[in-house]
Amino acid sequence: MLRYTVNRVLLMIPTLLGVAVLVFFLLRVVPGDIVEIKLRGDGGSVTQETIDMERKRLGLDRPLLTQFGGWMVGMATLDFGNSMWTERPVVTEIAGRLELSLQVAIMATVVAVLLAIPMGTMAALFRDSWIDYTVRILTIGGLSIPSFWFGMLIMLTLLALFNWLPPITFTPIYVDPIANLTQLIWPALAVGYRYCAVVARMIRSSLLEVMNEDYIRTARAKGVYERLVIARHALRNALLPAITVIGLEFTFLIGGLVVTEQVFNLNGIGQLFVQSVSRNDFTLIQGMVMLIAAFYVFVNLAIDLLYAVFDPRIRYNA
Amino acid sequence: MTFVSPSLPAAKPRQPNVYVDFCRQQPLGAVSFVIIVLMMFAGIFSPLVAPYDPLEIDFASLLAAPSADHWCGTDAYGRDICSRLIYGSRTALVIGFTSSFVGSTLGAILGIASAYFGGRIDDWIQRFVDILLAFPLIVLALVVVAAFRKFTVGGVDVNLIVAIAIPILPRVARVVRSAALSVRVMPYVDAARAVGYSHTRIIFRHMAPNVVAPYLIMLTAFIAQAILAEASLSFLGLGVTEPTAAWGLMLSGNAADFYRQAPWMILFPGIAISLAVFAFNLFGDSLRDFLDPRFKV
Numbered sequence: 001m002l003r004y005t006v007n008r009v010l011l012m013i014p015t016l017l018g019v020a021v022l023v024f025f026l027l028r029v030v031p032g033d034i035v036e037i038k039l040r041g042d043g044g045s046v047t048q049e050t051i052d053m054e055r056k057r058l059g060l061d062r063p064l065l066t067q068f069g070g071w072m073v074g075m076a077t078l079d080f081g082n083s084m085w086t087e088r089p090v091v092t093e094i095a096g097r098l099e100l101s102l103q104v105a106i107m108a109t110v111v112a113v114l115l116a117i118p119m120g121t122m123a124a125l126f127r128d129s130w131i132d133y134t135v136r137i138l139t140i141g142g143l144s145i146p147s148f149w150f151g152m153l154i155m156l157t158l159l160a161l162f163n164w165l166p167p168i169t170f171t172p173i174y175v176d177p178i179a180n181l182t183q184l185i186w187p188a189l190a191v192g193y194r195y196c197a198v199v200a201r202m203i204r205s206s207l208l209e210v211m212n213e214d215y216i217r218t219a220r221a222k223g224v225y226e227r228l229v230i231a232r233h234a235l236r237n238a239l240l241p242a243i244t245v246i247g248l249e250f251t252f253l254i255g256g257l258v259v260t261e262q263v264f265n266l267n268g269i270g271q272l273f274v275q276s277v278s279r280n281d282f283t284l285i286q287g288m289v290m291l292i293a294a295f296y297v298f299v300n301l302a303i304d305l306l307y308a309v310f311d312p313r314i315r316y317n318a
Numbered sequence: 319m320t321f322v323s324p325s326l327p328a329a330k331p332r333q334p335n336v337y338v339d340f341c342r343q344q345p346l347g348a349v350s351f352v353i354i355v356l357m358m359f360a361g362i363f364s365p366l367v368a369p370y371d372p373l374e375i376d377f378a379s380l381l382a383a384p385s386a387d388h389w390c391g392t393d394a395y396g397r398d399i400c401s402r403l404i405y406g407s408r409t410a411l412v413i414g415f416t417s418s419f420v421g422s423t424l425g426a427i428l429g430i431a432s433a434y435f436g437g438r439i440d441d442w443i444q445r446f447v448d449i450l451l452a453f454p455l456i457v458l459a460l461v462v463v464a465a466f467r468k469f470t471v472g473g474v475d476v477n478l479i480v481a482i483a484i485p486i487l488p489r490v491a492r493v494v495r496s497a498a499l500s501v502r503v504m505p506y507v508d509a510a511r512a513v514g515y516s517h518t519r520i521i522f523r524h525m526a527p528n529v530v531a532p533y534l535i536m537l538t539a540f541i542a543q544a545i546l547a548e549a550s551l552s553f554l555g556l557g558v559t560e561p562t563a564a565w566g567l568m569l570s571g572n573a574a575d576f577y578r579q580a581p582w583m584i585l586f587p588g589i590a591i592s593l594a595v596f597a598f599n600l601f602g603d604s605l606r607d608f609l610d611p612r613f614k615v
Contacts, residue, residue, distance in 0.1 A: 018449035026461055136346075140603065144542065144596035146549055149569060149588035156584065159577055258460070259550045274554065277460050285461070293452040 001308065008304070012297045019293040020075075020286070024068055027282050033060055034084045034280040058084055071286065080290075081283040085276070090287035093272065098254075100170055100184075101261075101268035105253035107188035112195035113246065119196070120203025120242075121235060127208065135200065142197025148259040151190035155263065158186070166265050187264045191257065195249050202245045207238040240311055247299045255292040340608055347604025353597035361408040370398035372405040372563040381580040391582040393568070399582065403590050405563035410594055413558075414545040417479040421486025421544075422537045428487065429494030430525050433502050434517070443491070450488035458485050459547065463556040478557050482547045490536045494529050501528045531609045538605055542598035549591045565591045 035054045039046045055061045059070070074081055080090040123135035158164045166183065173180040210216065211234055219229045258270030269288065276284040341348040360367050369389075376396035384391040390399035432443040450458075462481035501507065502525070510520045549566030551557035558564035568587040576583055 014445055015448045015452055018445065019452050022449060022453065023461070133346075136603075140596060140599045141592070143599050144546075145592045146546055146553075146566075146588065146595075148550065148553060149584075149591065152569065152584050152588065156577055156581055259553055262554065273460060289453065289461075296452045 005301075005305065008301050012301070015297055016290070016293060020072070020290060021068075023286050023289040024071065025064075027280075027285060028064060034058070034282065035060065037280055038085070071283075075290070080287045083276075083281055083284040085279050085281045085284070090284055093284060094269070094287060094291060097267060097269045097272045099172065100266055101254055101257055101270065103173065103180075104184055104188050104191070104257060104266070104268065105250055107184060108192040108195050108253060109246065109250055111188055111192035112199055112249075115192075115196045116199035116203060116242075117235075117239075120200040121207060121230070123200070123204045124207035124211070124238075125230070132204075135204070139197040139201050142193045142195075142200075145193065146259075147191045147194050148263050150193055151187060151260050151263040154186050154190055168265060170267060184266075187257075187260050187266060190263075191253060191260055195253070198245050198249055199242055202242045203238060206241040207234060210234050210238045213237075237311070240307060243306060243310075244303050247303045251292070251296045251299045254295055255288070340604075344604035344608055347601055347608065350597040350600035350604065353593065354601060357407050357594055357597070358411060360404045361411045364405045364408055368398075368401035368404040370401040372397060372402045373561050374398070381576065381583075383580075384582055390586040391580065393580070393583050394576065399568070399586055402563040402568060403565070403586060406565045406568065406587070406590065407594070409558055409562060409564040410545045410548060410591075412474055413479060413482065413548045414541045414594075414598075416474070417482035417548075418486060418537055418540040418544045420479065421483035422490045422533060422540055424483070425487040425490030425536075426494045426526070426529065426533045427521070429491040430498045430521050430529060432491065432495045433498035434507075434521055434525060436502070444495075447488040447491050450484065451492075453485075459551055460554075460556060463551065475558060478548065478551065481551070482544045485547075486540045486544070490533070490540070493532055493536060497529045497532045498525055501525050504528075535602055535606045535609065538598055538602035542595045542602065545591065545598065546595050565594075 033055070035051055035058065039051060039054060052061070059067060062070075071081065082089050083093050086093065119135050119139070123132045126132055155166065166186070167179075171179040171183060216229060216233055219233045220226070224233075255269060255273065257266075257268055258274060260266075261268045261270040262274075269292075273285070273288055275281075276288070364372075374397060376392065376398075378396065379388065379392050380396045381394060382388050382392040382396070388398050388400065390403065392398055393402070428443060428447070432440045432447075459481040462484060463477055507520065507524055510524050515523075548557055548564070549569075552564045552566030553570040555570060558567055560567065565587045569584060
């Protein structure tokens, strides 16, 4: 187990390195950089000299490999550089937005899991009944309705019923919990529907599989109440695959809220991403891609290790 | 010796018909297939089906409510929303099909090759797949679209297709690889190698036909995802651009300013996206149950 863990952690390095190479060169193949957008953006005429000076100041005139090396060395010492646009450290820029994105992601997870467990369980227990069909249509609906449009519908309803529009500024939860929750519950619901659908489908199919296992028959044969059989024996095992999709969807939400944030006027990681891409803010884009990739890799590892913790039958051999 | 009673007509063996079986076993799948066919019909014959020209600006009827003249109302330029939806199905289908096909096919080839060669090559391909997977979907699309700007062939955004196809590739590669691993150990693959066939021939002639089921299932499922991705990217202003009729685009820009005055501007394009994606998802789902009940995506 220890060997396996060490091995997996070591395997993260080439993956993250690959992501770094990919994003770094992808951004630089394209002609045009931040300097032009910054100085020529509003159509003002700027001499080539000024542009060259600004490039030099930002280090964009150095050879690509030197730039890449510099960035790598920086990251190894946990220095992600400064945003080329605001000049503030990338870490500060991201931290400010991460709070909001994380909170929405967590709230969406809570909503999704709370709804998905009963939905998935009922669908599996009453397979091919009207309950199963309803859940199936509801969950495929969740996979099909774009969450940004669902968000728009929520807004439309709130506007029509309560004349409520999302506030322009974000209130952190420790400042005013009620204002914070009323602001974030709607985007959380909008993305939570899809999330819930994914999890419920997974619970349904894995529960159906588990119900055929010998230990379920044994439990029933020895006279355990059906309710206990399901809660203790079946659901416990069926939830394992669900953990995987919960983890993956959660990482997706950290960077994937882009469109929903736009709809609800939220200044999260997604918006920051769109802004920095349109500004060609290389350092900031790189920092965010690395953050999201690292998050993904760690969550994946955590899931695999959790499997072994929850299911003693699973043993990893390095 | 066989003996057949002459007085009784031989029981007519039921002709196995895949389509009939599919409709019987998967009624929901059949319904979704009908929706897909209708959508394709609307997309191919848009000029004949659409009541108006989707680009025709009519200042006499700005933001008109749904009526007998304009079934789904008109937008801020007086363009008929129903006609734009019909033309939009063309955009959605072309981009959805192409990007899912490109992504799934390349992914499948990569997955089979990975399973077939094994060892070091397998390790390298899996690392590559890991890298692509760690790159967040929408982020990858944002970077690709922003990086390659506008590049169209025959009116279709190639960069948009690439942006949507890339994230599909590693996901299909993973699933197809695991399916191909079990094909890899089949005696006929060993036999083909013993005969001395080339790697390419074995991969395409012997392995590929045996992983068609997961490939087809993933392909349909990803058409749904691709349509959704196209809508999201167009909504963000990174996909199809005005004045082309595209569903995601119809929801973006000033559509949100008319929440109160013209909710139909938001309602109908969203319904179109949802219905299309719903149909492909449901069809993919039924196809999976039909072809391989044990297969899970």
